[in-house]
Amino acid sequence: MENQALISVIIPVYNVESYLRECVESVINQTYENLEIILVDDGSTDSSGEICDEYLDKDSRITVIHQKNGGLSAARNAGLDACEGDYVYFLDSDDYIDSNALSSLIDIAEKEKSDIVFFDAVSFADTDDFEVKQNYIRKNKYNTGSGKAVFAEMTKNKEFHSAVPLLLLKKSFLTAKGLRFKEGILFEDMVFTYQALSLAKTVSQCTQALYHRRYRKDSIMTSAKNQKHFSSCVEVYRLNADFTINPDSVQESFVCRCAFNVFNVYENLNKADKKACKYELAEFKKEIRTRNAHGNKALKMRCRGKIFWVIYKIIEKVFK
Numbered sequence: 001m002e003n004q005a006l007i008s009v010i011i012p013v014y015n016v017e018s019y020l021r022e023c024v025e026s027v028i029n030q031t032y033e034n035l036e037i038i039l040v041d042d043g044s045t046d047s048s049g050e051i052c053d054e055y056l057d058k059d060s061r062i063t064v065i066h067q068k069n070g071g072l073s074a075a076r077n078a079g080l081d082a083c084e085g086d087y088v089y090f091l092d093s094d095d096y097i098d099s100n101a102l103s104s105l106i107d108i109a110e111k112e113k114s115d116i117v118f119f120d121a122v123s124f125a126d127t128d129d130f131e132v133k134q135n136y137i138r139k140n141k142y143n144t145g146s147g148k149a150v151f152a153e154m155t156k157n158k159e160f161h162s163a164v165p166l167l168l169l170k171k172s173f174l175t176a177k178g179l180r181f182k183e184g185i186l187f188e189d190m191v192f193t194y195q196a197l198s199l200a201k202t203v204s205q206c207t208q209a210l211y212h213r214r215y216r217k218d219s220i221m222t223s224a225k226n227q228k229h230f231s232s233c234v235e236v237y238r239l240n241a242d243f244t245i246n247p248d249s250v251q252e253s254f255v256c257r258c259a260f261n262v263f264n265v266y267e268n269l270n271k272a273d274k275k276a277c278k279y280e281l282a283e284f285k286k287e288i289r290t291r292n293a294h295g296n297k298a299l300k301m302r303c304r305g306k307i308f309w310v311i312y313k314i315i316e317k318v319f320k
Contacts, residue, residue, distance in 0.1 A: 237284075
């Protein structure tokens with residue numbers, strides 16, 4: 001293993017005692033063995049922290065960090081600060097990967113000299129009483145190229161997925177570009193992945209579905225939206241809008257998508273949360289207008305109010 005690249009696998013852990021062993025075992029049993037495995041216990045209140053410590057005696061490649069709860073981004077950043085690998089891989093602790101996943105990804109990364117290698121996932125529910133769509137299988141193949149070019153193609157094909165666990169990342173690239181996770185918000189992947197792709201010199205695809213993504217009823221993805229969801233969407237929009245300097249049409253379109261997400265989340269809030277977020281929504285609309293709605297007519301109409309938006313959609317449908 002002396003000449004093999006070291007992969008740092010960072011697993012943020014928070015109250016996942018039912019799933020954690022399956023996740024960690026999927027990494028321990030990788031066919032690619034030159035790994036450092038960093039378990040970041042983000043203030044778990046169940047037995048997750050103890051399970052992490054159990055693995056210290058089972059595998060010398062494992063390091064455990066215990067910290068006060070700071071959220072997913074804080075846990076990922078803690079792992080990033082501690083890791084020493086040539087490549088970094090972030091795995092969610094309620095999911096797992098195929099045994100050949102890291103071997104397949106590193107082969108491509110080394111051959112193509114990639115800053116990022118992206119791949120697919122199979123989704124599944126942890127109970128039988130709700131159905132999950134397979135949203136993470138790409139039908140198209142993408143040539144190795146600049147991050148901007150690959151992002152543009154994926155966006156065109158409606159196959160861009162922001163999930164960070166579907167990326168293998170070169171550590172020197174992350175360091176050079178100062179890429180970290182925004183702490184204190186939800187949907188941080190929408191910022192990190194977009195900005196990473198925009199900055200990457202070389203991005204490659206692995207066409208295999210190597211990741212198994214679990215959907216839980218109590219997860220962020222499936223839970224009812226609240227004030228924090230709304231405020232996080234506003235922050236995601238601002239971060240990506242501020243980042244997008246001298247944007248092309250694809251980037252502007254993505255920033256507009258982030259803006260529309262804000263409105264969509266607001267519409268799904270309950271009455272009390274809508275009232276609490278009313279001022280923030282008004283300020284958000286002002287901000288959109290100062291940016292000339294990124295030249296997007298639909299976004300301009302959406303900022304004018306729901307009635308104008310409904311009329312716009314009717315007219316658009318009639319004359320389409």
